[in-house]
Amino acid sequence: MEAVERALTVLETFDSRKESFSLAELAQATGYYKSTLLRLLGSLERFDYTRRGEDGRWRMGGTPLRLARRHPPSRDLALRVQPVLDKLARQSGETASLLEVSDGGVLCSLVALPPDQALRHDLTPGTQWSCQSVHDPQLRMAGGEMLCQQLDGGDALAPDLWLALSGPAGRLESTDCVRLLKTATHQLHQGASPGDDL
Structure with a gap:
């Protein structure tokens, strides 16, 4: 004991x-x-x-975060967001994630890795980093970049949640990641089915 x-x-x-x-x-x-x-x-x-x-x-x-997802609000959020991340990663060819921002720190809550992509950002749930501003939760990476879009409002989504795409520098723009990220964010705000086209 x-x-x-x-x-x-x-x-x-x-x-x-x-x-x-x-x-x-x-x-x-x-x-x-x-x-x-x-x-x-x-x-x-x-x-x-x-x-x-x-x-x-x-x-x-990573275990505390995994167990926290069993809590009903977190579980419901994961069930809603994970399919969107999976599709976002598949369509963009980049790593898709859900970030939580609070008190100058960022926590990666959910991740979807792109299939069949040898060169990728291997982000894992539970990863944390500092940020200079709540309006800029990007992870600074040597040779890589991260695009972020805030989820702001609704009953299940709080203002401190962000969708992100990350990968090698120079590749995100070429795969139209900005459009895919904005569309996925809009889909979550509208409560669309994860099966809907991004």
């Missing part, structure tokens, strides 16, 4: 505006020894509750 409570205390630390934490920062936030934290983080990482980046810093993993 004590180990479970300690692990949950570590997870609570990630409920912060900070995108990532060093081991020392986690030790300071939780009051646990680094050796204890490494054991807890190792277990949490095995189940993808946390992830350790190449920079050695710890971030939230």
Whole structure:
């Protein structure tokens, strides 16, 4: 029971505006020894509750987001948006995603990867990054770009949700991604069936 409570205390630390934490920062936030934290983080990482980046810093993993989708409002949103993302990725040949923007940070909630596209942006749900403005949630990528369109209004869609297409630089415009992105956004606002043509 004590180990479970300690692990949950570590997870609570990630409920912060900070995108990532060093081991020392986690030790300071939780009051646990680094050796204890490494054991807890190792277990949490095995189940993808946390992830350790190449920079050695710890971030939230994909499992909390996956479980959160079981909550009725999130589940309904996923059921409504995922088919649109799947079709958007298939038609554009680029990675389609749903982004949540809050407090200067962006969270990737849903993703559809383009089929049969070797060179693509391998974005995964749960990925987070900082943004300079709530009006510009783009992820800055070396050699890549992201186009974003805000979903603003309706009962199921909040103003902090965005549709995005991302891929190698210079390729998005050539596949008419801007038009597809705007059409998909309009489709979601109108409550159209995911099977309707974009």
